[in-house]
Amino acid sequence: MGGWLDLAEAQAQLLALAPKMPREEVAVEDALGRVLADDLAARRTQPPADLSAMDGYAIAGNGPWQLVGESRAGAPFEGAIAHGEAVRISTGAHMPQGANSVLIQENATRDGDTLSAEQTPEPGRHVRRRGFDFGKGDQLLAQGTVLGPGQLALAIAGGHAVLPVAARPKVAVLDSGDELARDATNVRDDQMPASNGPMIAAMLAPLIGSAQRIGPVADDMGALAEALANAQDCDILITSGGASVGDHDLVQDALREWGCEIAFWKVAIKPGKPLMVATRAIGGRRQVVLGLPGNPVSSFVTAYLFALPLIRASLGIANPLPSPQQRIAGEVFPAGGPRREFVRAISDGEKVMSAASQDSSALGSLALANCLAEREPDGCEVAEGEPITVYTLQNGGFAWL
Template sequence: MTASPPLKLEDAQRQLLELVTPLPAEQVEILAALNRYVARPLLARRTQPSADLSAMDGYAVSAGDLQGPWQLIGESAAGHPYHGHITPGQAIRISTGAALPEDAFAVILQEDITADAGLLSLSGDPPSPPRKHIRPRGMDFTTNTEIISAGNPLTPARIALAIAAGHSHVPVHRAPRLTVIDSGDELATDLADCAAYCTPASNGPMLLAMAHSLCAATQRIGPVPDNIDAIISALDTANDADIIVTSGGASVGDHDLIRPALERWGARIDFWRVAIKPGKPILVATRSQAGRQQIILGLPGNPVSSYVTAYHFLLPVLRAMQGALCASPLPLSARLSMPLPPSGRRREFLRGWWDGKTVNAAKLQDSGALSSLASSNVLIDRPAMAPAARTGDEVDIFLLQNGGIA
């Protein structure tokens, strides 16, 4: 195992996602389903709009009667339709979103009409085509048409769409149960009493915050000392978790005990080490528990390494457990606003800032430097053994916002 070369990123992601089975579906009140993934295709229960509606403020007239003059005989407002009929030579005042009378054929804009004592005259151009300012019945969707495919997240716009289509509850996959265990003798939770040789325990909260965006049900254990029995005890408290994430202790030092602790605990090591920088010593393991399979991710302890590996592995697993159509982050292209040196033997993910057109790399790229991570909005993807890049060269970037998923 230790002699095997590190995996390529895409190979490691593929092997990890092959371990995932989507969690069961449940019906959830729609406002509680924000950012969760639809488990079954969602079909419209009604037609939208359910009647022909005016798209503008103006006057509704009948077919073949676009020149006037017209006698004003009533009004249709949004939520208050006109219930009578109109004939040639008649018009009704109509508001945006109001239903057209059955006999209405066109809406003439109010700025194209002159009114005088209830008599309307055309002072501008009639609509062309005649139904230009009408939203026809079923324009958006009709009953039983698919409005949201399975595997799509319920964004605010999709929540509005589902409600418009008649859904107050939606089928989504159960939220993954995630336990985060951070370990290390150097970690301090009391920030008022953090010795110079200690480090504030920030990785656990960071990982919980990343998972929160994907609606995981989370718990945190630790910090746990560098002791196999203590690590196994922490793992025992996570028996109900679908996924367990450890931070720290995944490398090969004398105090890196996650791998032997997992093996003693009964987990199987599926793979270890990925050829990326930062984040090489990531570990993936599985364990059968109560008729289901737990997935364990052993992330590095350096905070940026922990973040980058969570970005490329933890977030995709959480999406896949919820049946996401797209689980892994998607790259975009940008042009460099500065040159970059050649890359090394591992694929590198540099912290950087993208202004929508060009991207520049942060000066400080040490894997322990949280300041440059916090001030970045992208990861710049540098292939292994890439030559020096010049200003203006195109590079792939991964957006940090939303975990790289649009």
């Protein structure tokens, strides 16, 4: 399409430019949402011994059994038991040597220190064998894993108090345009509140924490040069607005004066065609600049399709691109145009409906949407009940990882 890149090619070119972040170590309690920089191996075996999976009695052989002691979690029975003997045992307690199964409390009949049951449990019943979860030296987590609560618990169980993670990239977010008002409570009729910068920074926050905010910046070369100077130390600069080639779209010119080379611009998607990628060499490293469109929805969609994958790739996440899923159209989706289109939509987990207005400035439908329905270039109409590809947003949550 007339010099425009298709989505897959544009994403591939951008990800190839992603800065690779160095490794650092953080306490496991501070590692939520971070990305492992190395494979993580277990330093201990879990469980470290055969344990009871239930409250009851650890038994040896067939009954009746004579009670000879107790094994509690943290206070194991000392010694071994012989055929016809048993110890009282609690969930998570060490199985005594010689015991071959656990008779659960509900199935046991006790008369003083004598224990009996209608049926003897088979060997190994209700026993968690040593190392069934993992053994010392086993790989627990792979490099590139995003650390959530479950992964942190596994790392701690594996004997780790400090974890190797990828350093978070320094990201600056710059929004520009004479029409933007910094104060949402004081907006002239010829202005609009500057929502793109805070929106993009919020999208990035689960990955990087806080982004450096710059702007809104006026459509003026001097103002843009001053703003770009404030982004000198960032790894990734994300701009919103002014990246096209209209009379007042000055971002590309300002970037060139700042020392950038334009890698590509214009991608055959809707919304979001005027997307731009540039690079800048500084101090032996390379900054990456991602120029997003100024319309709020276009900015959101392109941040989802490009900014988030760029940051995931820089962190070493194995699969940085969003994953497509299949749903069922709950209404007719019209035939597609010449560009790949992403329709703001609402899904109940099975069916998908479009979310009101699809105008690229309509924030009401964006706030309602929890997915983007993908329409292939020049694709046929999708009838109600037919499959359709979606990308989940979980908009209103923080599942951008």
